[in-house]
Amino acid sequence: MNPGNKPDNEILETDIVVIGGGGSGLSAAVAAAQKGARVTLLERRRSLGGNSKRALGIFAAESPLQRRLRIDTSRDVCFQLAMAYSHNKINPRIFRAFVNKSGDTVRWLQEQGLKFFDVPSFFPGQLVRTWHCPKGGGAAFINILIKSGKALGVQLITQARAKRLLLDEKGNVAGILATRKGEPLQIKAKSVVIATGGYAGNKKLIAKYYPLDTSNMFRIGLPHTGDGLQIVTGIGADTEGLGTLQMTGPGFPGSLPLSYLAKDPNAIWINKKGERFIDERAGLKQFEGVNAMLRQPDQTCFTVFDFGVRQFLIENGLTAGRGLTYREQRVSATAWVDDFQKEVGKGTVKTTDSWDEMADWMGVDSAVLKATIEDYNMGCDTGYDPIYGKSRSNLKPLRTPPYYALRCYPGLLTTIGGIKINEYWQVIGKNDRPIPGLYAGGNDTGGWVSDTYDINLAGVTFGYAINSGRIAGENAAKFVLEGKP
Ligand SMILES: Cc1cc2nc3c(=O)[nH]c(=O)nc-3n(C[C@H](O)[C@H](O)[C@H](O)COP(=O)(O)OP(=O)(O)OC[C@H]3O[C@@H](n4cnc5c(N)ncnc54)[C@H](O)[C@@H]3O)c2cc1C
Structure with a gap:
């Protein structure tokens, strides 16, 4: 025991731990809680929101808003544009699952109370209009998701930094080790969703994975340190798409x-x-x-x-x-x-x-x-x-x-990519199989974008963060409650 009579290692128990309280992590937490899972979310900073709080709008195709505004943007066209833009270097199943979910995710957010007001073009002559923007930008998304999470009983813990995954004797996910305000915190859980937003503030990782000199680059986004990537590669996860910078x-x-x-x-x-x-x-x-x-x-x-x-x-x-x-x-x-x-x-x-x-x-x-x-x-x-x-x-x-x-x-806005996932947002191990119970979303994950952020599909990174988090959360809940991967 320490002098304050507190246990040396605080231990909590839940069904799912979500690491990271940006758009992706909060979407995962809300989606999992809606399915009936008990969820605890850890956020390293004092406040929730991450870079997502500073974005403006999300990509979606065939949304209720586009239908109302008579904007003809089909999922098929967006999918084909993304494949062409990447020269077929992305995983088509991941992008297809994301695009197909995106219209319904606008409905999902509207149902929670988010008020979108327009789907503007990002640049003159834009072919497809996909950028769904609410009044108040990214902060409006975050506030709505926090409200929903609280109403669903999600435990939101700020100033808590995840450090390491816990595995059981069979190698299955068993929880997470973290620190809260410098004190150790252990959370037992059957599933973990990683959404720590990339490594834009980690000069060593950027130098390792990005081929050009970056000494003249200035950072616009938050100085995320690549915790998610390091946590999962530490237990044998594979990587994909490292070295893509959103600049x-x-x-x-x-x-x-x-x-x-x-x-x-x-x-x-x-x-x-x-x-x-x-x-x-x-x-x-x-x-x-x-x-x-x-x-x-x-x-x-x-x-x-x-x-x-x-x-x-x-x-x-x-x-x-x-x-x-x-x-x-x-x-x-x-x-x-x-x-x-x-x-x-x-x-x-x-x-x-x-x-x-x-x-x-x-x-x-x-x-x-x-x-x-x-x-x-x-x-x-x-x-x-x-x-x-x-x-x-x-x-x-x-x-x-x-x-x-x-x-x-x-x-430099953010980094994109790193953790290899499949179209269920399961983390893939070096043996090319999903690691049971382990999911990841948002900018931590790779395989859905090539070397350049595709502004032709405006809002695609923030849209991907929200949709991938939502799908990862739903699948984590299925895994925990029904034993299905
Ligand atoms: C200024 C700006 C404007 C942008 N505008 C747009 C836009 O309009 N449209 C668009 O598509 N994209 C935009 N982007 C990109 C978009 O914001 C990101 O792609 C998206 O927000 C990523 O979401 P995320 O949840 O993966 O990461 P984040 O929202 O950054 O969330 C990650 C969270 O994880 C937390 N975290 C990190 N490590 C740990 C740890 N060990 N333990 C616990 N928590 C941890 C972080 O503190 C952070 O809160 C913009 C980016 C910036 C910087």
């Missing part, structure tokens, strides 16, 4: 408005050689745009524009930063003007009347930069961008000083 770019650390300015297609992006390297409209699909940036020296670039473009953007608004993200975060349309001004003097942005001085600040060869600008301006005059083919509507010559530039970096 955005070009990004500007510390300012959402400047991050959108950095991606505006009316500006140009210049690398450290002083050259353009892509049609800047790639910024409208920022999760793909970042891939072009990652191929450049030091994975950085400069977003460059002139006084004329600045005036155009003040009068017309930023191309990307005018939608839901802005509205939800209550950012004014011209907030970037003030934010830019605040950065002057910090060395992060530059204003000058001279391309030579600009080149000097960027550390690029002045002759190369001036040749790049001249070529670009010629393309603007003829309405044809000979290498990158940027749309005429965004070809605006850069001839009117002052000239402006921002130093941009890739932003």
